[in-house]
Amino acid sequence: MRMIIGVLLLALLFTSGLSAQISSDKNLTELSVSAPREYEIGGIIVTGSRNLDSQVITLISGLQVGDKITMPGETVTKAIKNLWRQKLFDDIGIYITEVKGNVVFLEIRLKELPKLSKYGIKGLPKSKQNDLREELDLNSGAIVTENLIIQTKNNARQFFVDKGYLNAKVDVVSRPDTSRSNSVIMVITVDRGEKVKIQDIRFHGNVVRDVKRKGLFNFKRVDDGLSDAELRRAMKDTKRKSLGTIFKSSKFIAADFKEDKKAIIAKYNSLGYRDARILADSIRHVSDERVEIDIYLEEGQKYYFRNITWLGSTKYSSEKLSDILGIRKGDVYDASYLQERLFADPNGADISSLYLDNGYLFFDLNPVEVLVENDSIDLEMRIREGREATIRNVTVVGNDRTNDHVVMRELRTRPGDLFRRSDIQRSIRELQQLGFFEPSELNVNPMPNAETGTVDIEYTVVERSTSQLELQGGWGAGSIVGTLGLNFNNFSARNIFKEGAWTPLPSGDGQTINLRAQSNGRQYQSFSASFTEPWLGGKKPTSLTVSLYHNIQNSYAARYDPNYFSLKTTGVTVGLGKRLKWPDDYFTLYQAIDFQRYKLYNYTFSGNQIRFPDDKIYNIAYKITLGRNSTDYPIYPRKGNLFSISLELTPPYSYLRGERDYDALPAYQRYEFLEYYKWKVNTSWFTEIFDKTVIKTAAEFGFLGAYNSGLGIPPFERFYMGGAGLQNFVLDGREVVALRGYPENSVSPENSIAGLPGSIYNKFTLELRYLITENPSAQIFTLGFVEAGNTYANMDNYQPFNLKRSAGFGVRIFMPMFGLLGVDFGYGFDPITGYRQPSGWNTHFIIGQQF
Numbered sequence: 081m082r083m084i085i086g087v088l089l090l091a092l093l094f095t096s097g098l099s100a101q102i103s104s105d106k107n108l109t110e111l112s113v114s115a116p117r118e119y120e121i122g123g124i125i126v127t128g129s130r131n132l133d134s135q136v137i138t139l140i141s142g143l144q145v146g147d148k149i150t151m152p153g154e155t156v157t158k159a160i161k162n163l164w165r166q167k168l169f170d171d172i173g174i175y176i177t178e179v180k181g182n183v184v185f186l187e188i189r190l191k192e193l194p195k196l197s198k199y200g201i202k203g204l205p206k207s208k209q210n211d212l213r214e215e216l217d218l219n220s221g222a223i224v225t226e227n228l229i230i231q232t233k234n235n236a237r238q239f240f241v242d243k244g245y246l247n248a249k250v251d252v253v254s255r256p257d258t259s260r261s262n263s264v265i266m267v268i269t270v271d272r273g274e275k276v277k278i279q280d281i282r283f284h285g286n287v288v289r290d291v292k293r294k295g296l297f298n299f300k301r302v303d304d305g306l307s308d309a310e311l312r313r314a315m316k317d318t319k320r321k322s323l324g325t326i327f328k329s330s331k332f333i334a335a336d337f338k339e340d341k342k343a344i345i346a347k348y349n350s351l352g353y354r355d356a357r358i359l360a361d362s363i364r365h366v367s368d369e370r371v372e373i374d375i376y377l378e379e380g381q382k383y384y385f386r387n388i389t390w391l392g393s394t395k396y397s398s399e400k401l402s403d404i405l406g407i408r409k410g411d412v413y414d415a416s417y418l419q420e421r422l423f424a425d426p427n428g429a430d431i432s433s434l435y436l437d438n439g440y441l442f443f444d445l446n447p448v449e450v451l452v453e454n455d456s457i458d459l460e461m462r463i464r465e466g467r468e469a470t471i472r473n474v475t476v477v478g479n480d481r482t483n484d485h486v487v488m489r490e491l492r493t494r495p496g497d498l499f500r501r502s503d504i505q506r507s508i509r510e511l512q513q514l515g516f517f518e519p520s521e522l523n524v525n526p527m528p529n530a531e532t533g534t535v536d537i538e539y540t541v542v543e544r545s546t547s548q549l550e551l552q553g554g555w556g557a558g559s560i561v562g563t564l565g566l567n568f569n570n571f572s573a574r575n576i577f578k579e580g581a582w583t584p585l586p587s588g589d590g591q592t593i594n595l596r597a598q599s600n601g602r603q604y605q606s607f608s609a610s611f612t613e614p615w616l617g618g619k620k621p622t623s624l625t626v627s628l629y630h631n632i633q634n635s636y637a638a639r640y641d642p643n644y645f646s647l648k649t650t651g652v653t654v655g656l657g658k659r660l661k662w663p664d665d666y667f668t669l670y671q672a673i674d675f676q677r678y679k680l681y682n683y684t685f686s687g688n689q690i691r692f693p694d695d696k697i698y699n700i701a702y703k704i705t706l707g708r709n710s711t712d713y714p715i716y717p718r719k720g721n722l723f724s725i726s727l728e729l730t731p732p733y734s735y736l737r738g739e740r741d742y743d744a745l746p747a748y749q750r751y752e753f754l755e756y757y758k759w760k761v762n763t764s765w766f767t768e769i770f771d772k773t774v775i776k777t778a779a780e781f782g783f784l785g786a787y788n789s790g791l792g793i794p795p796f797e798r799f800y801m802g803g804a805g806l807q808n809f810v811l812d813g814r815e816v817v818a819l820r821g822y823p824e825n826s827v828s829p830e831n832s833i834a835g836l837p838g839s840i841y842n843k844f845t846l847e848l849r850y851l852i853t854e855n856p857s858a859q860i861f862t863l864g865f866v867e868a869g870n871t872y873a874n875m876d877n878y879q880p881f882n883l884k885r886s887a888g889f890g891v892r893i894f895m896p897m898f899g900l901l902g903v904d905f906g907y908g909f910d911p912i913t914g915y916r917q918p919s920g921w922n923t924h925f926i927i928g929q930q931f
Contacts, residue, residue: 199266285377315340355380392463442466695748804924821886821906838871902926
């Protein structure tokens with residue numbers, strides 16, 4: 081208003097020829113002007129602006145010293161408009177301060193808009209306030225305009241509308257900040273109300289609304305279109321209130337509704353209705369907390385594939401391409417399935433993969449509809465094969481700690497080789513299996529050169545923390561058990577003495593060192609160390625593993641006490657692993673020699689039936705394992721399988737000694753050198769059924785046998801079942817097999833001779849897994865499981881389907897610093913040996929990866 085009055089007053093002074101005096105400002109000179117005339121601007125001053133330079137303001141106004149202007153006229157009005165356009169001022173006026181002949185001196189008088197000093201949010205919990213702050217993105221120092229207030233109000237309300245709060249109310253007010261000049265505090269008050277739920281979803285225009293009854297129990301479809309029920313099922317997240325939404329929200333979310341409308345059209349397209357579209361939709365409030373949705377459809381005609389021809393293919397025949405495409409004349413026209421068969425089959429069995437896996441990087445395929453006749457469509461597949469591409473350079477970026485040769489030796493793409501997309505996919509998989517890089521950050525960038533027929537391939541990796549610290553305390557064997565473990569998974573032995581390599585450890589060569597100590601004081605002590613070189617000699621993927629361990633088990637009694645006993649185990653294992661190329665290159669072969677010495681004092685198995693007063697037992701065994709690992713990710717596999725079959729055997733000492741009456745020999749002579757053979761088979765399959773949802777099926781079998789029936793199976797190397805399967809101590813060579821829902825080591829044979837653990841076991845597992853977060857710093861997934869297993873004394877008692885059954889649920893979290901941790905809650909449906917009641921609920925803590 082002040083600006084308008086100033087302009088009108090200025091115009092009045094000139095048009096009326098009156099004397100002008102602006103009495104509100106004593107510093108202004110009393111002026112007399114006559115009729116409109118041309119003036120020269122002799123000077124311009126700017127007042128009221130603290131944050132903008134005066135020269136900038138003058139430049140924006142368009143007025144310059146020395147300009148010739150007519151007063152009154154449009155020049156001053158235009159200058160004021162120029163300044164208003166900046167949206168920086170609350171008031172603008174241009175005044176005459178002095179007139180000397182035909183020279184006029186002007187003042188641009190401004191009042192700046194206030195700035196935002198801070199803002200607060202009312203009506204929301206703190207966590208929701210933070211979410212809203214991220215959405216609004218208001219910053220201190222922002223100019224507070226009416227537009228900013230309105231925009232803030234609308235954005236805040238839309239934020240909650242998008243989350244289903246359709247009745248959300250937002251009020252925004254500003255008040256002066258007395259601690260700062262020309263600043264205001266903004267207060268945003270939010271009333272979300274309740275989330276609005278969907279009362280009903282109605283469809284209009286679909287030919288089949290429902291099925292038609294035929295007889296008492298039979299139903300017959302009227303048409304091949306989609307019924308209301310089928311359309312509702314196609315909508316993934318937008319559901320009406322019904323019994324089916326017990327585990328699925330019926331709340332209305334605008335973003336979900338938008339995506340579900342696309343899902344409806346995709347469903348129609350998959351059934352041949354390629355022209356289907358949504359004409360309109362409406363959302364009607366039936367109450368403050370309920371809405372009804374109406375969707376108006378136009379299905380269009382249903383189409384079918386007819387003739388498919390191939391043009392431009394010289395490498396493959398039309399018959400072979402048609403076989404791979406897998407679409408026949410008369411099939412329902414499905415554009416998304418066509419694209420999958422041409423370019424995006426998840427198993428790589430599409431046309432594009434056929435060419436790209438044989439060097440045709442410059443291959444191009446364009447499917448063209450050449451004829452649409454009635455309900456039939458003819459397609460012409462136009463192919464430009466291009467020339468075969470050869471790999472020129474392969475580089476890796478982002479490996480700040482891991483040496484180049486460690487990464488390059490895992491790649492299947494080599495300079496000079498023919499380009500194959502499958503080799504790139506396999507290379508990515510191998511880098512993931514290393515565990516040195518973030519799986520979600522692995523990327524590859526092929527850079528083709530059509531002129532030379534070559535391609536450069538660049539792999540991008542992001543290093544992750546590979547060393548792990550295990551520091552824990554727990555309750556076991558009636559006392560507190562402490563554990564300290566260190567795992568260095570990307571170690572570099574050759575840089576141990578290199579200056580500057582300890583940051584904090586020498587790293588980069590892919591070697592592994594594991595150090596672990598565990599004790600509860602005097603009764604249990606365990607020490608182990610291992611070293612693995614994955615590429616012995618650096619040229620072939622032959623691994624060398626050396627491990628040492630020493631374990632002590634004592635009774636709490638004093639050594640001179642008759643009840644005192646001890647078992648000390650010392651062992652060393654040397655193993656060699658090799659990657660195989662047959663049957664395929666997912667197979668590995670591992671061979672090892674294991675030496676163990678048991679020192680036993682007053683130690684018994686199964687009560688006092690097998691007793692070792694003060695003896696030493698030796699175990700020298702050869703182990704060979706054939707394994708296959710085709711999983712895609714090491715922590716949360718989505719597809720692939722794990723398989724291993726192993727044989728562990730000792731020399732047949734009894735046949736070398738000749739005939740003996742082993743029943744008459746004391747235990748220390750009978751078992752001085754352990755004699756046995758042991759078979760084990762493990763297999764696991766992973767199948768992704770939905771996004772992030774995986775089914776795991778697994779089976780295990782173990783068999784411990786004896787060469788000599790007179791000597792029998794030793795009390796060592798037996799199978800213990802029950803619990804989480806954590807094997808912290810290598811005491812008597814036992815192998816602990818997990819069976820959730822039952823206490824640790826509680827599942828034993830029902831007809832065991834002398835009460836010994838089992839020499840045979842089998843186990844079956846079914847898990848449903850769901851990945852909650854892929855965050856590299858903490859990957860989390862939940863699981864539900866059913867499993868069954870049992871141990872058996874010998875083959876005479878082996879009943880593979882006489883099993884201890886259980887079911888339950890659990891959670892896993894992987895943190896690079898601590899590895900995989902988890903907890904399972906399992907319910908055992910069957911009693912353990914010696915009890916009549918079911919095992920019931922048991923809690924199991926999981927440490928480390930378990931497949």
